[in-house]
Amino acid sequence: MTTPGGPSTALHRPGTVGEAVAALAAEARAGRPVELLAGGTDLVPALRTGTRPPAAIVALRRVLELRVRGAGADTLTIGAGVTYTELAGWSLSPGLAATSRVVGSVQIRNCGTVGGALGSANPRGDLLTFLTAAQAEVLLTSEDGSRAAGLDDFLSAGRLPGELVTAVRVPRPSGPQTYLKIGGRQAAFPSLVSCALLVDRVRERVCCAVGGVAARPWRVAEAERLAAADVDWSTGTAPAALARRFGELAAAGVRAASPLGEDPRHPLEYRVHAAGVLAARAFARCLTARSAPRRESAP
Ligand SMILES: Cc1cc2nc3c(=O)[nH]c(=O)nc-3n(C[C@H](O)[C@H](O)[C@H](O)COP(=O)(O)OP(=O)(O)OC[C@H]3O[C@@H](n4cnc5c(N)ncnc54)[C@H](O)[C@@H]3O)c2cc1C
Structure with missing residues (x-):
C-alpha cells in the first residue's frame, strides 16, 4: 500500500485512542508535522496537490472507540469517527440527521467524519453550523489527559499539539430542530449559506446559528431573544409575522459579525439576505402553528 503522503511519509496505524495519542506525541516531540487521516475527504485532495506535505500520518480507521455514539440522560455523545451516513439515520437527533443528509454526495457521507469536520474547521462546514447552534462541547485527548472545550473556544484556539478530537457532546433535543442550506450545487459542496435552528421547549428558548456569512458559524443572539420572549411556550x-421579524434580526445580527472573506460571485449583501430568509424559514418550519385543515365546501 502506498503511504497517502508519499514514500517519505511515516504512516502510523493505531488500534486504540491510547496508541493514536502516543504516535501523535512521539511525532510532536520529534518536531515533525503530522496529520490525522479519518475519512480522507479533505486530507487526501490536499495531499495530492502537495499543499500540505506532512512528515507523518496517523490513520484512525482502525480505532473503533472513535466510532461509537451514545445517549446519556441529558446529552448525546458522538465519536469523532462517526460518519455523516451514520448520523443521517440517527433518530435521537433529528437536527444532526437533517444536517448530515445534505452533506456532499453518498461517497462523501460514507467517508467524512465528525472529527474530520472539526479538524478541517471549514467556516462553511455544515456540521460546524449545526454544532454551533447546539452549543456542542468538543472532547479532546492527549498523552497528558482528556479535556472538554466549548466549540467556540475550540474553533478560535484550535487543538494543542498531540491532541486528538475523540468526540462531540450535544444536549439531547427537547423540541423541533432543522437545518437549511443554500449551495452552489445542493448536496455537493459545503454550504454557501446555512442555518441551523433548535427549539428547546424545556428551557423555553430557540438557538439559531448561521454559516457562510461570518468568519465562523454565528449565533444570532438578538433574534434568539425575540423568540424566547414572544413564542407561546405553552x-x-x-404567529407567522414573528418568523419574518426573526429573519430580519438574524440578518442584522450576522451582518454585524466579522465577515467571511469576500466572494465576488456571492457578495456579502446577498449572503446576509439569504441568511435572513433561511432563518425566517427555519423558524416557521419549527414554530409557526400549522393552519387548521380547510373544510371542503359542499359542492
Ligand atoms: C466533493 C466534496 C464535497 C463536500 N461536500 C461537503 C458538504 O456538502 N458539506 C460539508 O460540510 N463538507 C463537505 N465536504 C468536506 C468534507 O467532507 C468534511 O469536512 C469532512 O467532514 C471531513 O472529514 P474526513 O473524515 O474526511 O476528514 P479528513 O479528510 O480525514 O481530515 C480532515 C482534517 O481533519 C483532521 N482530523 C481528522 N480526524 C481528526 C480527529 N479525530 N481529531 C482532530 N483532527 C482530525 C485531519 O488532520 C485533517 O486536517 C466535501 C468534500 C468534498 C471533497
Whole structure:
C-alpha cells in the first residue's frame, strides 16, 4: 500500500485512542508535522496537490472507540469517527440527521467524519453550523489527559499539539430542530449559506446559528431573544409575522459579525439576505402553528 503522503511519509496505524495519542506525541516531540487521516475527504485532495506535505500520518480507521455514539440522560455523545451516513439515520437527533443528509454526495457521507469536520474547521462546514447552534462541547485527548472545550473556544484556539478530537457532546433535543442550506450545487459542496435552528421547549428558548456569512458559524443572539420572549411556550408555536421579524434580526445580527472573506460571485449583501430568509424559514418550519385543515365546501 502506498503511504497517502508519499514514500517519505511515516504512516502510523493505531488500534486504540491510547496508541493514536502516543504516535501523535512521539511525532510532536520529534518536531515533525503530522496529520490525522479519518475519512480522507479533505486530507487526501490536499495531499495530492502537495499543499500540505506532512512528515507523518496517523490513520484512525482502525480505532473503533472513535466510532461509537451514545445517549446519556441529558446529552448525546458522538465519536469523532462517526460518519455523516451514520448520523443521517440517527433518530435521537433529528437536527444532526437533517444536517448530515445534505452533506456532499453518498461517497462523501460514507467517508467524512465528525472529527474530520472539526479538524478541517471549514467556516462553511455544515456540521460546524449545526454544532454551533447546539452549543456542542468538543472532547479532546492527549498523552497528558482528556479535556472538554466549548466549540467556540475550540474553533478560535484550535487543538494543542498531540491532541486528538475523540468526540462531540450535544444536549439531547427537547423540541423541533432543522437545518437549511443554500449551495452552489445542493448536496455537493459545503454550504454557501446555512442555518441551523433548535427549539428547546424545556428551557423555553430557540438557538439559531448561521454559516457562510461570518468568519465562523454565528449565533444570532438578538433574534434568539425575540423568540424566547414572544413564542407561546405553552403550545410551542408563534404567529407567522414573528418568523419574518426573526429573519430580519438574524440578518442584522450576522451582518454585524466579522465577515467571511469576500466572494465576488456571492457578495456579502446577498449572503446576509439569504441568511435572513433561511432563518425566517427555519423558524416557521419549527414554530409557526400549522393552519387548521380547510373544510371542503359542499359542492
Ligand atoms: C466533493 C466534496 C464535497 C463536500 N461536500 C461537503 C458538504 O456538502 N458539506 C460539508 O460540510 N463538507 C463537505 N465536504 C468536506 C468534507 O467532507 C468534511 O469536512 C469532512 O467532514 C471531513 O472529514 P474526513 O473524515 O474526511 O476528514 P479528513 O479528510 O480525514 O481530515 C480532515 C482534517 O481533519 C483532521 N482530523 C481528522 N480526524 C481528526 C480527529 N479525530 N481529531 C482532530 N483532527 C482530525 C485531519 O488532520 C485533517 O486536517 C466535501 C468534500 C468534498 C471533497
